[in-house]
Structures are given as structure tokens and as C-alpha cells.
Amino acid sequence: MRDTIIFREAIPGDAQNVLKHLQRIASETGxxxxxxxxxxxxxxxxxxxxxxxLESDKTFLLVALDKEEIIGMAEIHGKDQPKLNHIGDISISIAQEYWGLRLGTTMMEKLIEWAKGPSSNLKRLELTVQARNERARRLYEKMGFELEAIMPRGVKDNGVYLDVCLMSMMIGEI
Ligand SMILES: CC(C)(COP(=O)(O)OP(=O)(O)OC[C@H]1O[C@@H](n2cnc3c(N)ncnc32)[C@H](O)[C@@H]1OP(=O)(O)O)[C@@H](O)C(=O)NCCC(=O)NCCS
Known part of the structure; x- marks a missing residue:
């Protein structure tokens, strides 16, 4: 299955497919x-x-496609404020059927490569992840992200308060 997956930057024509993927992920995982x-x-x-x-030097959106369908998305979302525009927020989501195929690893590698490349001026990548999300935490640790803090009650899921980890990675010299 993994061999048929194509990775590329999202284009405007993906809009409907992107929303469909997000709707799927929202119902598949908490x-x-x-x-x-x-x-x-x-x-x-x-x-x-x-x-x-596509015009931005702070934001990068990558999609993974199985034939015509988006089955994975990974984004670095830069901030606009001048005092914060060196920081990129990371998010990633892969359809459950495709977990464990190292697509997450490939997509994170591509995001980090973009952040370190000539199109970006980012100096810090950050993300939050639920403490119970072992698979995602291991992926981020493997990519070199470090735990900065655990935020008690960082999210509420079905009335249950959960710990959330803040993780980060520095990019280049300052
Ligand atoms: C988290 C997510 C992006 C990982 O993507 P993936 O393609 O399944 O991950 P990979 O196959 O590349 O595996 C990454 C690492 O996870 C770890 N891992 C794999 N299976 C695991 C399991 N069952 N339990 C714990 N860790 C596991 C391994 O360390 C693995 O790296 P390795 O194979 O080199 O040892 C994906 O599962 C996903 O989209 N989950 C739902 C949405 C989500 O949680 N997003 C992150 C929110 S912060």
C-alpha cells in the first residue's frame, strides 16, 4: 500500500479533498x-x-495521496506577528487505515527539510500532543523534538481533562 502513496505540496484544487480528509480524521480519532x-x-x-x-514563506502544507484521495496531511503553520514569525506550528494527520506504514515519518522529514531549506526563515518548530498519544510522541521524539512542558488539563475530550505535551525543535543558528 505504501508504495502507491504520493507526497506533494497542496494546491488550491485539493480544497474539497482536504476538507473530506479532515472530516474523516475528526471522526476517527480523539x-x-x-x-x-x-x-x-x-x-x-x-x-x-x-x-x-503557496505564496507564504512561513507556512507549508503537504498532502499524501492514495490515487486521488488525500489520506494524510502535514503542515507547518507560521505566525504573522513580527515578534513571532520565526515560529512554525506543526500538525499532522493520517487516516487510521494507513497508520504504522511510516508515512508519518516521511511527512515529518519533508516538513523539517522545508523548514531548514531556503524558502523558510523559521528558527523554532513547536507542537502540542496529547500525553496519551504514544505513537505521535514517539514519532516527534524520533524526529528530534524535545519535551518542554506538560500542560495539565491542556485539552478536554468528552468531559475528561487530559495532559498535553508542548514539544519543540530549534532550526539553524541565530
Ligand atoms: C501520529 C501519526 C501521524 C503517526 O503516523 P504513522 O504513519 O502512523 O507513524 P509511523 O509509521 O511513521 O511511525 C512513527 C513512529 O511511531 C512509533 N510507533 C509506531 N507504532 C506504534 C504503536 N503501536 N505504539 C506506539 N508507538 C508506535 C514508532 O516509534 C514509529 O517509528 P519507528 O517505526 O521508526 O520506530 C498518525 O498515527 C496519525 O495521524 N494519528 C492520528 C492523528 C494524530 O494523532 N496526529 C498527531 C496529533 S499531535
Missing amino acids: FMTMGAEGPSKTIEAEYKEIEAI
């Missing part, structure tokens, strides 16, 4: 901040967002 309600965005809004991402 590990995302987005709940089962899914993404509350229109296809037009998503289209414009991807257009803006």
Missing part, C-alpha cells in the same frame, strides 16, 4: 484538537487558504 464536528470551513475558504499558503 487525538486532534478538532472534535467530531469536523472543519467548519467552506470549500471556497479552504481554496483561498491554500492559495495563500
